[in-house]
Amino acid sequence: MHAHEIADIDAAHIWHPYAEPGQFTYPVDSAAGARITLHDGRVLIDAMSSWWAAIHGHSNPRLVAAAEAQIAKMSHVMFGGLTHEPAATLTKRLLDLTGGVFSQVFFSDSGSVSVEVAMKMALQYAIGLGHPERTTFLTWRSGYHGDTFATMSVCDPDGGMHSMWGDALKPQVFAPAPPVRGASAADRDAYLEQFARLITPEIAGVIVEPVVQGAGGMRFHDPELLSGLRTLCDASGIPLIADEIATGFGRTGQLFTTLDNGVVPDIMCVGKAMTGGFMTLAATLATEKIASGMQPRALMHGPTFMANPLACAVAAESVAMVAEGQWRDQVARIEAGLERGLRPLADLPGVADVRVLGAIGVVELEHDAPMRETTEAAMAEGVWIRPFGRLIYTMPPYICTDEDIAQICRGITAAVKEATK
Numbered sequence: 001m002h003a004h005e006i007a008d009i010d011a012a013h014i015w016h017p018y019a020e021p022g023q024f025t026y027p028v029d030s031a032a033g034a035r036i037t038l039h040d041g042r043v044l045i046d047a048m049s050s051w052w053a054a055i056h057g058h059s060n061p062r063l064v065a066a067a068e069a070q071i072a073k074m075s076h077v078m079f080g081g082l083t084h085e086p087a088a089t090l091t092k093r094l095l096d097l098t099g100g101v102f103s104q105v106f107f108s109d110s111g112s113v114s115v116e117v118a119m120k121m122a123l124q125y126a127i128g129l130g131h132p133e134r135t136t137f138l139t140w141r142s143g144y145h146g147d148t149f150a151t152m153s154v155c156d157p158d159g160g161m162h163s164m165w166g167d168a169l170k171p172q173v174f175a176p177a178p179p180v181r182g183a184s185a186a187d188r189d190a191y192l193e194q195f196a197r198l199i200t201p202e203i204a205g206v207i208v209e210p211v212v213q214g215a216g217g218m219r220f221h222d223p224e225l226l227s228g229l230r231t232l233c234d235a236s237g238i239p240l241i242a243d244e245i246a247t248g249f250g251r252t253g254q255l256f257t258t259l260d261n262g263v264v265p266d267i268m269c270v271g272k273a274m275t276g277g278f279m280t281l282a283a284t285l286a287t288e289k290i291a292s293g294m295q296p297r298a299l300m301h302g303p304t305f306m307a308n309p310l311a312c313a314v315a316a317e318s319v320a321m322v323a324e325g326q327w328r329d330q331v332a333r334i335e336a337g338l339e340r341g342l343r344p345l346a347d348l349p350g351v352a353d354v355r356v357l358g359a360i361g362v363v364e365l366e367h368d369a370p371m372r373e374t375t376e377a378a379m380a381e382g383v384w385i386r387p388f389g390r391l392i393y394t395m396p397p398y399i400c401t402d403e404d405i406a407q408i409c410r411g412i413t414a415a416v417k418e419a420t421k
Contacts, residue, residue, distance in 0.1 A: 003027045003039035018161060018388075024372060026379075031058035034397045034404055036384060044384040047394040047408045051386075052214075052246055054277030056321055057399040063278045063314050070313035079107075079306040086312035093319040094270075094283060098256065101264045102285040106299055107307040111245040111271035112146025114282035115207070117301050118267045119150050121286055121294060122205035122239045128295035129237070134204035136170075140195070142177040143209055144216035145243050154207055156216050173198050177213075181220040181357070192228040199236045205267075206233055207241040211257035211357075214246040218362045218391050220355055223261035230263050239266035239290060245282065249273040249319075250327040251395065253335060253358035266290050276318035281311040330398040334359040334405055338394070341409025350420030352390070362393040363412060369419040377418035383411025392416055 006027040015021055027039040034057050036046050049055060056063065070086060077084060091105045106121075108114045119137065126134035137154050144160060145151040152162040153169040162169075175195045179187045199206075210226050213219040226242075233240040242258045242265035251273065254260035258268065267290060271282030291297070305311075338361035345363050346354040353364040369387045378385045385394060392415050394408050 006039065033057045033059070034400050042379070042382075044379060044382055045396070045400070045404055045408055045411075047378075047383050047385050047396050047411065049273075049395050049397045050277050051272070052251065052395045053272040053275070055249060055251075055273045055327070055398045056276040056318065057397045058277070060276060060278075062317055062321060063276050066313050066317035067278065067310060070310050075310045076305065076308055078304075080302065084307075084309050084312075086309045086316060087307040090312045090316040090319065093316055093323065094285065097319060097323055098259060098268070098285065101259070101287065102268065103288040104286045104291040106284045106286075106301070107312070108282050108284065108301075108303050109280050109305045109308070109311075110146075111269065111282045112148045112151045113301075113303065114245065114269040114271055114284045115145045115151045115154075115241075115243055116148055117284040117299065118207070118241045118243075118269050119154075119205070120299060120301055121267055121284065121290055122241060124294035124296065124299070125239060125290050126204045128293040131201075131204075133202060134238070136172055136200075136202045136204060138173045138175065138195075138198055138203050138206045139208055140175040140178050142213050142216045142219050143243075144214055145207065145209070160216055173200070173203065177217075177219065178221040178225055181222055181355075183222060185224075188222060188224055188228065192225070192232065195229070196232050199232060199238070203236070203238055205239040205241055207243060209243045210247060210263075210265075211252055211254075211261075212247050212360065215388070217389075218355075218360070218364070218393055220357050223257065223263070226258055226261060226263045230265075233266070241265060241267045241269070243269045245269050245271040249322050250331055250398070251358055251360060253328075253331050255322075273322075274318060275311060275315040276321070278314045278318070279311050281308065281315050327398050330400075331359045333402065334396060334398070334400060337402055337405035338409065341406055342412060345413060345416055348416060348420060351416065359398060360393070360395050361409075361412070362391060363416050365390045365392065365416070365419055369415070374415040374419045377414040378411035381407065381411035381414050383408050385411060385415060387415065387419075392419065 011022045029039045030037045037043050139154045141156045145154050247257045248270045268285045275281050338356045342361050352366045355362045374387050
């Protein structure tokens with residue numbers, strides 16, 4: 001099919017995320033390594049890891065081999081009453097990777113659903129404790145947890161993408177946005193005192209994105225806040241849910257931002273990079289305390305494609321690659337390159353902040369960036385980005401070379417200059 005035919009069908013009939021039908025898109029022909037190739041022949045570094053997932057690069061040979069071996073054997077089978085080796089292998093590798101602190105794993109087909117499942121776990125745990133009145137969740141503002149109805153209810157109700165749904169969502173309890181990374185101990189303590197006052201008898205659990213708040217604003221905060229939340233949850237007898245879908249598997253320079261900072265959440269959600277961006281799969285991990293305390297103990301959820309064998313086989317290989325640890329040096333090198341390339345942008349007019357953590361680089365503007373103009377400015381430098389709101393950012397594949405990171409920084413610089421001219 002010619003590129004113009006793809007574009008015509010797309011514009012006439014296909015919705016894209018958070019976009020009206022008919023908005024301009026760029027047909028992709030192939031993807032390999034850190035790059036995508038458009039139908040018109042342009043080759044772009046995928047500075048987004050295709051929404052933070054393709055950490056090993058596109059068409060990684062090990063992931064391709066795992067998929068080919070599995071698809072020839074069994075691509076799908078229902079998970080009700082049946083099980084299979086890919087699910088068992090992936091489960092064991094996840095439990096090993098997380099240090100044995102979790103005992104049960106629930107597989108779903110998207111990050112949003114993994115958070116829905118986590119919330120159900122917390123509600124069933126409350127019933128098991130004899131507290132059916134605990135039906136509300138506490139979180140902090142500037143968060144994002146997904147696009148399904150329960151997950152939308154714990155996204156920022158005013159500044160997030162789902163404010164239009166306010167009247168249709170269950171009201172939850174929101175603390176102010178956490179103090180940004182580098183806050184004083186006094187400021188963190190004052191914040192936690194304020195947070196503690198919001199834990200009422202109706203609270204079933206606390207849910208947060210640890211260390212990095214993703215699509216709600218790409219805000220960074222100190223891990224000491226997580227330790228404080230853990231203490232508050234323990235004192236109140238409620239679960240701490242960590243949404244590590246964006247941060248997990250090394251993105252921040254730590255394997256998991258909770259566990260690496262000595263905080264064990266009761267429930268943890270992972271996804272995105274779990275399959276290396278090869279296909280969709282997510283998981284919700286729970287401690288034995290949660291799993292044994294739920295009533296009923298059967299988790300009342302069952303996706304059709306739960307623990308899909310093909311996805312599990314690919315994810316098992318991706319998790320094995322993460323466990324090998326090469327990402328540690330890769331992410332540290334990327335962080336240094338992003339600091340060199342992006343930090344000077346802080347001096348430009350119209351730039352509010354520049355922040356880098358691990359393989360995450362963010363330029364926050366003083367006003368919204370024009371989407372198409374800034375995207376195409378970066379594309380002119382051979383870089384694919386997807387700005388949103390006031391943020392122009394990158395989460396590149398871990399396999400990016402120093403030269404790739406320098407090129408990404410040139411693309412972001414071009415986008416920032418376009419947005420602020």
